[in-house]
Amino acid sequence: MAEVRAEMVANVWKVVVNEGDQVSDGDTLVILESMKMEIPVISEDDGVVAQLKVAEGDVIQEGDLIAVIE
Amino acid sequence: MLTETLGPVLVANRGEIARRIIRTVKRMGLRAIAVHSEADADLPFVREADEAVLIGPANPAQSYLDVAKVLEAARATGARAVHPGYGFLAENVAFARAVIEAGMVWIGPSPEAIDKMGDKINARNLMEAAGVPVAAGTREPVTDLSLALRAAESIGYPVMVKTAGGGGGIGMSVAHDEEGLAKAYEQAARAAARFSGDGDALDGPAVLLERYIERARHVEVQILGLPGGKVLALGERDCSVQRRHQKVVEESPSPGITPELRERMLAAAARAGEAVGYLGAGTVECLVDADKQDFVFLEMNTRLQVEHPVTELVTGLDLVELQLRVAAGESPEVSAEPRGHAIEFRVYAEDPKRFFPGPGKITAWDEPTGDGVRVDSGYESGNTVTPFYDPLMAKLCVYGSDRAEALEKGRKAVAEFVVEGPKNNLPFCAELLENAEFVTGDYDTGLVARMRA
Incomplete structure (x- = not known):
């Protein structure tokens, strides 16, 4: 199980995957936006998106849980 | 008036x-x-x-x-x-x-002038007609990938892919082959649809392709259009220190152009302004091939530029005052004989290694002061840098009688600037000031990427 957490304060611009999706190492899970920059959040494991904790438009803080990959 | x-x-x-x-x-x-x-x-x-x-x-x-x-x-x-x-x-x-x-x-300039120059494709075509050199590139909006692929083949790789509208490096990237172009095109098209302020997206995202000049310098000319049609060129700024195609450090004069090239660029910039009946302060951005001492038009910014203080420090002018006077219908007497050397460091709320945004609350903020030091800042201790806007917190500008003196003042001022709370790129600025390419002045827009390779 791998937790994916936010590295900075940001807005969730786009959610690319759904819970239950199969993902591979390097796949984009969500795209954040902070300070006019798009920041893709990448899965670092192969697995299934067990939990997805953010929705488009959310404001998230550094350290917030974005997704869990199993 | x-x-x-x-x-x-x-x-x-x-x-x-x-x-x-x-x-x-x-x-x-x-x-x-x-x-x-x-x-x-x-x-x-x-x-x-x-x-x-x-x-x-x-x-x-x-x-x-x-x-x-x-x-x-x-x-x-x-x-x-x-x-x-x-x-x-x-x-x-x-x-x-x-x-x-x-x-x-x-x-600012007339809405017509903004309109003409706001579309980079239109601007390119207009400049070419006015006798300002442009890079090989597309003359019509590129609205799908197959058009992009065909255009790139005739221009020749590598190509720069960018949105026809917008600025600040958003959506801009270099493609070295067909596979890279597919990615670059998608990125630009998405940015075009997303950031267009005036409904451009309705006509399909407009993208343009241009021949990419490797190891180029980004040098721009400050212009001032006066009532009556005369356009003055007030010297140049070298903006080749960039990350993600966004400027980080600018200086004037450019250490990478000869007096002959400077003269040609200033004349072309004035001509570019006159071709669109430009009024007030604007900037003509160019790419310079330092080896060949040649340049091409990149785009025109119809507004005051972030890095305008660099010009103010070497000319003694107040560009905002000139904007106001021209807007009021005055024709101010302006003589711009640049003297000495100025460097601007953009102090961004971002980590100094990967340049990722680092907003946060400012717990300590102490600006350097002294002879030849100017700080234009937007924040002070106790403020919060939020994720909603761009990461520029302050511009640290230094002035010296020559480049060596400006570099020395830069080192001292960067070391004295205290920012605590948000991540910031002052350590990057310090590193740059010890970088051999930057110190000699023999650098290009690839410098930051090489520092982080």
């Missing part, structure tokens, strides 16, 4: 540039009015204005980019002129028109 009749002046911007404009407006004896979002209520520019109007929530679309709200604030406060700063509504044709139609003075 006299400048006294311009006041009150509404400043339709935020942060360091709003503060900097307000300073000159007040020095000229005019009332300065700020507009701000909820997120910016505690920033210095709000307090330093003679009057400030809350225009909406943090989201720029509902505040700084909302034409109706900014205009309503102008009406309510009796503003007689509007200064847009840079970014936000500065190059928005509909906003410029609305200001003029509301009977106020627009401190």
Whole structure:
């Protein structure tokens, strides 16, 4: 199980995957936006998106849980 | 018209540039009015204005980019002129028109000139017709990938892919082959659809391709259009220190061009301005091939530029004052004989290694001072740098009698600047000031990538 957490304060611009999706190492899970920059959040494991904790438009803080990959 | 009749002046911007404009407006004896979002209520520019109007929530679309709200604030406060700063509504044709139609003075070039230069494809074609050199590239909007692939083949790789509208490096990338082009095109098309302020996206995202010059320098010319049509060229700025195609450090004069090339570039920039009947301050951006000592037109920015202080330090001019005087119909006597050397460091809220955004609360803020040091800042201790706007916190500018002295002052000032809380790139600036390429002046737009390779 791998937790994916936010590295900075940001807005969730786009959610690319759904819970239950199969993902591979390097796949984009969500795209954040902070300070006019798009920041893709990448899965670092192969697995299934067990939990997805953010929705488009959310404001998230550094350290917030974005997704869990199993 | 006299400048006294311009006041009150509404400043339709935020942060360091709003503060900097307000300073000159007040020095000229005019009332300065700020507009701000909820997120910016505690920033210095709000307090330093003679009057400030809350225009909406943090989201720029509902505040700084909302034409109706900014205009309503102008009406309510009796503003007689509007200064847009840079970014936000500065190059928005509909906003410029609305200001003029509301009977106020627009401190900027005519909406027609903004319109002509705002579309990079149109601008390229116009400049070519005016005898300004342009890079090989597309003359029509590229609206799908198959067109892009065909265009790239005839231009030759590598190609620069960018959006026809917009600026600030957003959506811009280099493609070295077909596979790279597919990615670059998708990125540019998405940015075009997303950031277009005036409904461009309705016609399909407009993208352009240009021959990419490797190891190029980015050198731009400051121009000032006077009433009556004459356009002056007020010297150049070298902006080759870039990350993600966004400038980090700028200097003047450029250490990479000969006096002969400078003369040719200044003449071409004045011609470019005259070709569109340019009024007020603007910038003609060029790419320079330092080995061949040749240049091509890149784009024209129809507004005050972030890095304008570099020009102010070497010429002694106040470009905001000149903007106001020209907008009021005056033809100021301007002689720009640049002297000495100036460097600007953009102090960004970002980590100094990967340059990723690092907003946060500022717990300590202490600006360097001294002879030849100028700081244009938007924040102070206790403020919060929020994720809603660009990461520029301050511009640290230094001036010396020559480049070596400016570098030395830069080292000292960077070391003295205290910023605690948000991540910031001052350590990067310090590193740059010891980098052999930068120190010798023999660098190009690939410098930062090489430092991080």
